[in-house]
Amino acid sequence: MCNKSEHNHIHNHPQFNIFGKNTELYFAILSGIFLILGYALSFTSKIDDYLVIIYLISFFFGSFFAIQEAFLKLLKARFEIDLLMVVAAFGAAYLDKWAEGALLLFLFSLGHALEHYALGKAEKAISELGKLMPDVALVRKGNEFVEVPTSELVVGDTVLVKAHEQIAADGVVIAGESSVNQASITGESMPVDKSEMKGESKISFNDIPAEHRVFAGTINGESPLEIKVMRLASQSTVSRMIEMVSEAKAKQSPTQHLTKKIEKYYVPAVLLLVIILGFVFLTGIETLEDSLYRALTVLVASSPCALAISTPGTILSGIARGAKKGVVFKGGAALEDLGSVKAIAFDKTGTLTEGKPQVVDFVLNTITKEDFFALAMSIESFSSHPLAQSIISYSEQFTGPIEIDKNDVEVVNGSGIEAIVNDKRIQIGRISYLIAKVPLEIQKKINVFEEKGYTLVGMGSDSQFLGVIALQDKPKHTAKKMIKRLRKLGIKKIVMLTGDQQAVANTVGKELNISEVFGGLYPEDKVKAIEDLNKRYGKSAMIGDGVNDAPAMATSTVSVAMGAAGSDVALETADIALLSDKISKIPFAVGLSRSAEKIIKQNLYISLGSIAVLIPMALFDITGIGATIVLHEGTTVFVILNALRLLSYNLKEE
Ligand SMILES: Nc1ncnc2c1ncn2[C@@H]1O[C@H](COP(=O)(O)OP(=O)(O)OP(=O)(O)O)[C@@H](O)[C@H]1O
Numbered sequence: 001m002c003n004k005s006e007h008n009h010i011h012n013h014p015q016f017n018i019f020g021k022n023t024e025l026y027f028a029i030l031s032g033i034f035l036i037l038g039y040a041l042s043f044t045s046k047i048d049d050y051l052v053i054i055y056l057i058s059f060f061f062g063s064f065f066a067i068q069e070a071f072l073k074l075l076k077a078r079f080e081i082d083l084l085m086v087v088a089a090f091g092a093a094y095l096d097k098w099a100e101g102a103l104l105l106f107l108f109s110l111g112h113a114l115e116h117y118a119l120g121k122a123e124k125a126i127s128e129l130g131k132l133m134p135d136v137a138l139v140r141k142g143n144e145f146v147e148v149p150t151s152e153l154v155v156g157d158t159v160l161v162k163a164h165e166q167i168a169a170d171g172v173v174i175a176g177e178s179s180v181n182q183a184s185i186t187g188e189s190m191p192v193d194k195s196e197m198k199g200e201s202k203i204s205f206n207d208i209p210a211e212h213r214v215f216a217g218t219i220n221g222e223s224p225l226e227i228k229v230m231r232l233a234s235q236s237t238v239s240r241m242i243e244m245v246s247e248a249k250a251k252q253s254p255t256q257h258l259t260k261k262i263e264k265y266y267v268p269a270v271l272l273l274v275i276i277l278g279f280v281f282l283t284g285i286e287t288l289e290d291s292l293y294r295a296l297t298v299l300v301a302s303s304p305c306a307l308a309i310s311t312p313g314t315i316l317s318g319i320a321r322g323a324k325k326g327v328v329f330k331g332g333a334a335l336e337d338l339g340s341v342k343a344i345a346f347d348k349t350g351t352l353t354e355g356k357p358q359v360v361d362f363v364l365n366t367i368t369k370e371d372f373f374a375l376a377m378s379i380e381s382f383s384s385h386p387l388a389q390s391i392i393s394y395s396e397q398f399t400g401p402i403e404i405d406k407n408d409v410e411v412v413n414g415s416g417i418e419a420i421v422n423d424k425r426i427q428i429g430r431i432s433y434l435i436a437k438v439p440l441e442i443q444k445k446i447n448v449f450e451e452k453g454y455t456l457v458g459m460g461s462d463s464q465f466l467g468v469i470a471l472q473d474k475p476k477h478t479a480k481k482m483i484k485r486l487r488k489l490g491i492k493k494i495v496m497l498t499g500d501q502q503a504v505a506n507t508v509g510k511e512l513n514i515s516e517v518f519g520g521l522y523p524e525d526k527v528k529a530i531e532d533l534n535k536r537y538g539k540s541a542m543i544g545d546g547v548n549d550a551p552a553m554a555t556s557t558v559s560v561a562m563g564a565a566g567s568d569v570a571l572e573t574a575d576i577a578l579l580s581d582k583i584s585k586i587p588f589a590v591g592l593s594r595s596a597e598k599i600i601k602q603n604l605y606i607s608l609g610s611i612a613v614l615i616p617m618a619l620f621d622i623t624g625i626g627a628t629i630v631l632h633e634g635t636t637v638f639v640i641l642n643a644l645r646l647l648s649y650n651l652k653e654e
Pocket residue numbers: 347348349350380383384385387388413414415416417428429430431455456457458497498499500501521522523548
């Protein structure tokens with residue numbers, strides 16, 4: 001019938017598995033077989049005396065687990081529906097309704113087994129994420145490679161990954177060239193090319209370019225790779241992802257809170273009603289049997305089994321499906337919120353655009369390009385901004401870096417970076433951030449750049465304006481389609497928020513069909529923009545890279561971080577982490593959430609609706625206990641199957 005307990009009971013379920021993990025299901029089936037046997041034999045009057053024995057066998061198999069579970073809960077002073085169902089079945093037997101009692105227990109145990117199977121399946125989808133971690137790795141010790149347990153790998157170890165083998169650690173490729181299947185992390189089955197990173201580097205794992213960086217749990221392709229371990233096994237992306245998904249299961253979503261609240265008042269009310277019904281015979285209008293029969297029927301009709309199972313089942317399935325595709329929901333609330341938002345705000349750089357701006361032009365004022373780019377590359381080496389990397393690589397053709405002490409450098413998030421060089425304060429960043437004034441003839445050039453939609457980075461030395469660099473970043477080629485799909489999914493409002501100039505924002509917005517673009521924003525302006533969306537649409541989602549959008553992401557109802565496999569901040573802080581930086585994951589995540597939301601609602605209506613119909617029918621003797629059992633159980637099975645649909649969710653390609 002059901003089991004109205006929190007669904008953590010999977011782990012503390014009574015262990016009695018003589019037939020393996022499906023014992024519960026086999027017991028249910030045995031119960032059904034004896035029920036049918038008894039029912040068939042009931043038509044031959046000769047067997048009548050033995051009938052009770054056959055039904056008792058059916059009772060045994062049907063109630064075996066329920067009695068154990070009810071007993072265990074009673075020990076913890078918890079009053080659960082398992083007990084009620086057993087009582088109802090034996091009550092029916094007392095009324096000589098052996099077949100009905102056996103039917104109740106048969107369907108109850110079958111539903112229970114199915115429920116465990118369903119939740120188990122969702123759990124399995126989650127735990128399989130971890131299976132790709134190999135147990136051992138080949139580690140270089142002197143001139144040879146020896147097998148070492150993965151858990152004993154230390155940072156700095158050199159690991160040999162043979163062709164078609166699993167990679168044991170997050171690390172950097174130091175020899176070899178191969179393609180790697182990263183599906184276990186990103187959900188993308190297209191292999192990604194990896195090659196060795198030249199030169200000894202002291203940068204952190206997060207800053208290693210994707211083509212040199214490998215993740216634990218991914219699978220090497222055609223040729224061997226040597227990698228240097230950069231994170232302990234327990235710190236690897238895949239380990240943390242599994243941890244987050246497991247934690248997510250334990251958190252309750254808004255609907256779960258609601259159903260818990262309903263149950264809190266509903267269950268005692270039902271019990272009271274049932275007890276009263278059991279005593280109706282005292283009025284003399286009917287027999288004790290009649291009263292008991294109706295009380296038991298109402299009891300079955302009113303059990304909130306479907307209600308209790310449907311939401312956790314749906315959320316677990318949704319989280320499992322997301323994780324399989326590289327979308328980590330950090331809880332049912334994230335799933336439900338994303339499923340109901342109407343307004344989405346996007347960060348521009350690195351989210352809608354490639355995040356790999358190219359220097360396309362520059363203008364200088366009284367400084368040689370060697371001196372200018374030497375300053376630029378040296379100071380930008382302290383920044384992790386996407387613009388910094390581009391400026392550094394571009395500068396290398398003219399000059400080399402100069403020595404700058406890191407204590408003399410200050411990064412001003414959302415504006416730029418400054419450093420003290422030869423007693424002068426050198427600023428790089430937004431033109432408005434510089435204290436230096438732009439000379440007139442350079443301003444003319446800047447106006448031309450702006451018209452072309454270039455991103456501008458200025459440099460000044462105290463009040464002396466030194467020059468301006470123009471860069472261009474392309475929108476991701478799938479971005480336009482992604483926006484279109486979001487609109488199709490019912491997102492009413494799409495806005496773009498960027499620290500880049502308004503002119504650049506307009507250019508990108510036009511290309512992607514986003515009409516509301518806000519440029520020149522400081523981090524606190526982005527927060528205001530999100531607050532505005534919250535006000536107008538009730539809820540908002542902010543999608544960014546989690547680096548300089550953290551405050552805005554924290555303000556939105558639900559935040560989504562892109563490319564989280566490469567960014568600790570994004571993986572840790574966002575409500576939803578998309579491990580790959582493929583933006584096609586955004587409509588998938590939104591679509592999955594919307595489906596989850598829809599299924600949660602459907603299930604809620606179905607479970608509450610069935611109760612609302614079954615109780616009066618039982619009360620007024622329209623349906624007998626047999627029909628009530630079948631209808632009630634049918635509802636429970638239906639909502640479980642409905643929830644399981646999410647495990648195979650795919651966004652329709654148009
Ligand atoms: N390290 C840096 N080097 C040069 N310019 C910078 C740097 N950091 C910020 N800026 C300047 O400040 C502007 C805004 O930066 P901010 O980081 O807020 O936005 P963004 O990352 O470029 O865009 P988005 O908000 O879409 O992510 C940039 O366009 C640039 O002109």
